[in-house]
Amino acid sequence: MAPSPPHLSSGEALPPLKPGVIRLYSMKFCPFAERARLVLNAKNIEHEVINVNLWEKPTWFADKNPNQQVPIVEHDGKIVYESLIVSAYLEELYPDKHPLVPKDPYSRAKDAMLIEFHGGKVIPNFFGAKDGVNEEKVEALKGDLAKLDQDLKERGTDFFYGSQPGYLDYMIWPIFARVPSHGCFGAGQGIPKSLKVLAPWVERMMKDKAVQSTIHPDSAYTEFNKYYRKDATIFDRVETPN
Ligand SMILES: N[C@@H](CCC(=O)N[C@@H](CS)C(=O)NCC(=O)O)C(=O)O
Incomplete structure (x- = not known):
């Protein structure tokens, strides 16, 4: 994968579009x-x-x-x-x-409900829990993650999609990539190990090729956030x- 190109700023021209790309x-x-x-x-x-x-x-x-x-x-x-x-x-x-989405309509609906939950609860609580300062938000985030943990446990698979990551895994992943640099559970700390199913899922996601092609070192997120x-x-x- 090519390194990320420079970010275009005001005054810079729109590069011409290439047909079919x-x-x-x-x-x-x-x-x-x-x-x-x-x-x-x-x-x-x-x-x-x-x-x-x-x-x-x-x-x-x-x-x-x-x-x-x-x-x-x-x-x-x-x-x-x-x-x-x-x-x-x-x-x-x-x-x-x-393919990244299940064929079965009920499975797709269940995934969509979890993505809705992630957007409505996990993301705002994650941002609210930055640096672990707001204890209420940290506790709320822990509760949200416990729900994801339970869901993955019930699925009984390595990833929410099955034996490999799918749409749901990828839609929720970017928050998890930022947990250590965000410091919700302490500076440099990942999600609590008490999340017995979700914590190993994070480890497995880290090894995925697509994840490896987008993830940055914790120090880079920290510097960027600053x-x-x-x-x-x-x-x-x-x-x-x-
Ligand atoms: N709901 C949007 C949120 C996208 C978003 O917040 N993008 C940020 C960067 S992480 C952005 O473009 N911010 C520029 C701005 O709001 O002016 C989505 O899911 O695509």
Whole structure:
């Protein structure tokens, strides 16, 4: 996987689109863009990445997404944004290429309910629990993770999808990649080992090829977080292998 290209800033031109090539507008540290990158990499879909400096946005960026957020996918005159929708779209474009969603409608509905839970509870509690300062949020996050732990236990499989990660695994993963640098359970600490099923799932996810192609060292997330919203040079200043 090629290292992430520099983030385009205000005043920089939109690189010409290539017919037939999927383009992802991204930002190297964005957990939402990471969802789309995971799906693209897991499915081995040919694509190009255009990184955007989100604090000095190029003028053309607003034409791609009225919310001016990444991720956005553009190809052959079609534009799709919002990470869950982008990721589902990529799966539907290439359903037979390393499928990531269960065929059974009830299994798909159960996965969708868990993604809803993740978005409504886990993500806000994770952000609220930064550095472990707000104990109420830390406890709430622990409770949310216990629910995921129980769900995976009931599935009885290595991953939520089965013997390999699928759409649900990839949609929830970016938060887990950031737990040690976020310090919710102590600086550098992963999720509690008492989560007997979820903690080994994190270890297994770390070994997945798509995850390895998007993850950054904890020190890089920490450095990025320190200057996020404070310094627009941070997008390229923190160097990472991906
Ligand atoms: N709900 C959106 C959230 C995306 C999002 O928050 N992206 C951030 C970067 S991590 C962004 O583009 N922020 C720029 C801004 O809001 O101006 C999704 O799931 O795609």
